[in-house]
Amino acid sequence: MSKVNLSDSLKKVQEIIRWFDTEQEIDVEKGLEKIKEGTLFIKQSRARLKEIENEFETVKKELEEE
Amino acid sequence: MLRILKQWRDEQARREGVETFRVFPNAVLQSLADTLPKNKEEMLRIKGLKEAKFRKYGKELLHIIREQSSHQGDQEKSKEKTKEENINEVSDAGVSDQTLSVSQFLDGLNTELSGMASRVQGEVSSVDERERVIYFTLKDSRDESTLNCLIFRFPYDVSGVKLTIGDEIIVEGVPDIYKPSGRLSMKVGVIELSGVGALQKAYEALRLKLEGEGLFAPERKRVLPTFPERIALITSEQGAAIGDFSMNLGAQGFKVTFFPTSVEGKKAVFEIINAIRYFNRQKDKYDVLVIVRGGGSLESLQAFNNETLVREVAHSSLPTLLGIGHERDVTLAALVADKMVSTPTATAKELRLHFDEARQLVKYFETHLPLLFSQQLTLVQRHIDEESTKLLSFVEYFRTLFTTLHRDLRERFFLLLSIKEQKKEFLNYGRDALSKGFLFILKQSKETLVFQNDRLMQYDPLRVLRSGYSLIRQGTRIVKTTDEIKIGDVVSLQLSRGKMNATVEEIFEE
Numbered sequence: 326m327s328k329v330n331l332s333d334s335l336k337k338v339q340e341i342i343r344w345f346d347t348e349q350e351i352d353v354e355k356g357l358e359k360i361k362e363g364t365l366f367i368k369q370s371r372a373r374l375k376e377i378e379n380e381f382e383t384v385k386k387e388l389e390e391e
Numbered sequence: 392m393l394r395i396l397k398q399w400r401d402e403q404a405r406r407e408g409v410e411t412f413r414v415f416p417n418a419v420l421q422s423l424a425d426t427l428p429k430n431k432e433e434m435l436r437i438k439g440l441k442e443a444k445f446r447k448y449g450k451e452l453l454h455i456i457r458e459q460s461s462h463q464g465d466q467e468k469s470k471e472k473t474k475e476e477n478i479n480e481v482s483d484a485g486v487s488d489q490t491l492s493v494s495q496f497l498d499g500l501n502t503e504l505s506g507m508a509s510r511v512q513g514e515v516s517s518v519d520e521r522e523r524v525i526y527f528t529l530k531d532s533r534d535e536s537t538l539n540c541l542i543f544r545f546p547y548d549v550s551g552v553k554l555t556i557g558d559e560i561i562v563e564g565v566p567d568i569y570k571p572s573g574r575l576s577m578k579v580g581v582i583e584l585s586g587v588g589a590l591q592k593a594y595e596a597l598r599l600k601l602e603g604e605g606l607f608a609p610e611r612k613r614v615l616p617t618f619p620e621r622i623a624l625i626t627s628e629q630g631a632a633i634g635d636f637s638m639n640l641g642a643q644g645f646k647v648t649f650f651p652t653s654v655e656g657k658k659a660v661f662e663i664i665n666a667i668r669y670f671n672r673q674k675d676k677y678d679v680l681v682i683v684r685g686g687g688s689l690e691s692l693q694a695f696n697n698e699t700l701v702r703e704v705a706h707s708s709l710p711t712l713l714g715i716g717h718e719r720d721v722t723l724a725a726l727v728a729d730k731m732v733s734t735p736t737a738t739a740k741e742l743r744l745h746f747d748e749a750r751q752l753v754k755y756f757e758t759h760l761p762l763l764f765s766q767q768l769t770l771v772q773r774h775i776d777e778e779s780t781k782l783l784s785f786v787e788y789f790r791t792l793f794t795t796l797h798r799d800l801r802e803r804f805f806l807l808l809s810i811k812e813q814k815k816e817f818l819n820y821g822r823d824a825l826s827k828g829f830l831f832i833l834k835q836s837k838e839t840l841v842f843q844n845d846r847l848m849q850y851d852p853l854r855v856l857r858s859g860y861s862l863i864r865q866g867t868r869i870v871k872t873t874d875e876i877k878i879g880d881v882v883s884l885q886l887s888r889g890k891m892n893a894t895v896e897e898i899f900e901e
Contacts, residue, residue, distance in 0.1 A: 331618045338756050351767045370753050377644030384650040
């Protein structure tokens, strides 16, 4: 799985939503671009948030002490 | 086999209060595991294992190897050999009938004593704290029996117990005779306070000390990563804590690196410190350091109130999250952590908290973002409609304006044309009138000139002269009376035709 920075992705989507909320005159072209961008971030976030089994690795004490 | 040997080595080192390599380095243990020596000769062939070490640990090691070998199969055969080896070892130990030197005897005693690691409780009756070693005596309150003890500085500091006369303590160690004095002492590796009252007192004292240093201050606390992914976990392999923690983590794709340690007893202090240091040496590999343990009494949680361990947590480079259950007082390790919760389950929930929130947020984004865009598009559509209507009304306005202007211009143009025609006529009339007037004035002037000429002709002196008159001048002056001349003057006479000079000869007065 490619490395997704969940925190950054969610922040970017929030920024896009804020852009839509605050923009007085929406530039449709720019809006479409933002939607595309936001959809990609949502997709990435959703992929990262899929239920993925945790990986457990136990430190071998003897190896650590060498 | 290697794992068993290492466990034995670690336990022995802990009892003696020394570093593990001082008992046996890993290479020796590896050789023991590889060659599985069955007697003293085979064991002494191993590099790094000399006579003195054999005297101290040989018997026990042979026993362990034998035990493990028998577990791994070939049990009957191994037992047979064991009998022989036991016989050999007893004779190797050399405490039979032969005469021994004092040193040999004491070495033999120490070998025997090294296998008598014990846990002893007593009251501290004297303390002699030196730079590297702390000597103290333990007294049995029932019969005044006394035990000399010593502990090296490092395990003493790690134990977190300040020896004070009168304190009831428990020590773990190995008895040993110091050969130059023949005095028996307990070489202590671990000291614990005994009794809840003493523990409570020590807890309060350390809490105040750490608080005074500002180790609990909120401004020291670091914010844990919102989405931690790589978790460094320290807890026991046994017990419910690891199960509760794992079960409640949910499937978030965490990468948990688990360092199993004891979580109770003095052994726990060493092991947890070791684990914290291990993770901090590779701090770039982890997002958060998590230590969990189920609930317990003050006594069972002593490790987490140990000063050295608490400071290790406080100075961890990795952000720390502690979930240590407790009955009354929160452990000091939890108080210095960046974040503390009360149970292993709560720890897991804390780690997954933002993931759960993020899922909800993503769901919200999924529906809200297209909706928001659709709303914005509707707004844009409305805006376009409004603007189009406005534009059309402008177009209509300009069209009307243009029509009006066009008509107006046309009218004005015709008006101008008619004015032009009028002016042209007027000019033509003016030109004719001017022409006529000019001719009239010319004619009139001509007539006036003729008339004036006629009049001038009437006044012309030549006309008089032609009638027979003449003009007399003296010089340039016309002579009008006789007073103006005298006899003898020469005067000039102008006739109608020609001139002549005359001399005045006589003057006749009237």
